Amino acid sequence: MTIKTAGQWLRRASERIAGISDTPGLDAEVLLRAVCMLDRTALAIAPEAPLKMEQLERLENLLVRRAQGEPVAYLLEEKEFWSLTLWVTRDALIPRPETELLVECALDRIEDTTAVQVLDLGTGSGAIALALARERPAAQITATDVSLRALEVARANARAHGLQNVDFRAGHWLNAVPGQCYSLIACNPPYVAYDDPHLQTWHTKYEPQLALISGKDGMEALQQIIPAAPRALVPGGWLVLEHGHQQEPAVDHLLHQARFDSIIHYRDASGKSRVSAARVSESFAE
Ligand SMILES: C[S@@+](CC[C@H](N)C(=O)[O-])C[C@H]1O[C@@H](n2cnc3c(N)ncnc32)[C@H](O)[C@@H]1O
Incomplete structure (x- = not known):
């Protein structure tokens, strides 16, 4: 026909x-x-x-x-996240609706009016950083990624949305911001094991493997970020992490080992553990 x-x-x-x-x-x-x-x-x-x-x-x-x-978001080069239409290319992960839970948990801990410093590690398209920048115009957000191409996408998205309270740095996790301290660090790291069968789905085959895979059990990035985070947080500052729904016990263990207190785990709408928030002790010192 x-x-x-x-x-x-x-x-x-x-x-x-x-x-x-x-x-x-x-x-x-x-x-x-x-x-x-x-x-x-x-x-x-x-x-x-x-x-x-x-x-x-x-x-x-x-x-x-x-x-x-090929996912629709890559075909049209755009994806809705929070209240933003983001440009996405195959250089950056397609932002997931689940990650909006992380944004909510972070916003609950960033005051509306104060000029606090916030860090988004592994920003990809800029989804988390730009949502926080939009909702908290008084905050100064730093967004990092090891992928220069992803950073280009994130920068273009910040420009497109006229968000000027975000700056961008390249580098391996906290090495991108040496000597800096933040009131809150948000991070949606790669957390999939290299042999996870989900990596064979149509969708993920098109996304950067760097954005998805983290060693043999999916925990490599979290094992690097959590112990290093307290030194990059002000006393009483928060680390807010997304992780796989079966990784909560391992994340909880790492957070305790790193001497975080007030550790809280959050579930998504389907009841799966997705986000953990932890506060660095007021008395944390070397
Ligand atoms: C799961 S994606 C998250 C992207 C975005 N924050 C989001 O939520 O849609 C993980 C991001 O971490 C970045 N990444 C991977 N390894 C990294 C490293 N060693 N240092 C910094 N960023 C890294 C990837 O390039 C990717 O953009």
Whole structure:
């Protein structure tokens, strides 16, 4: 059948990607609306609107890539996170909705009005740093990454959203900010084991492995960050971490070993342990 209308393309595209997507109808609709610059209402009112030749060509090209497993966020080079539309390329992890829990936990610990220093380690697209910068304009946020390409994406996102209270540093975890002290350190590190079967899913095959994999048990980055963090925190400062849902006991152990107190573990909407927050003791000293 020759495709002529939006509705025909939607039906065929949904069937074509049903095997690789959990949400084939939604994916097809998002691609169609982006290419044809239609909002939901316009599509609902005129589902059989004719497609132009160039729209059809672009849609077919995106559909082939989606059918091979490439995530919609990379196809459209954008992803919603918090209240921000972020530019994402294959140089940066696609921000996950789960990470908004980390942002909430961090915001609960950053006062609205004071000019506190906050650090986001491993910023990727800038998701966490930019959400914090938007919500806490008086805070000064430093965002780091070891990937220079990811930092370019994050910088572009800060510019696009006019957020001037964020600066960017390159380097390996806390080595990127030698001698600095923060009121809060947020971090969503890589925490997947190198042989985790989830790495074979369509989605993650397209994302930077540096952003996902952390040694043989997924704990390598957390083992480096947690012991080093107290020296980069002011007395009473907070470390807020995302981690795998089975990693809570190991993270808890590392936090106790590093002499953090007030250790709190948070669960996501599905009840899985995802984020831990820990306060460095007021009396912490070498
Ligand atoms: C799970 S991603 C998180 C990205 C972003 N913060 C988010 O939540 O969407 C982990 C990030 O840590 C960065 N990273 C990996 N190893 C690093 C290291 N040794 N030092 C600093 N950043 C690192 C990766 O490049 C990646 O951007």
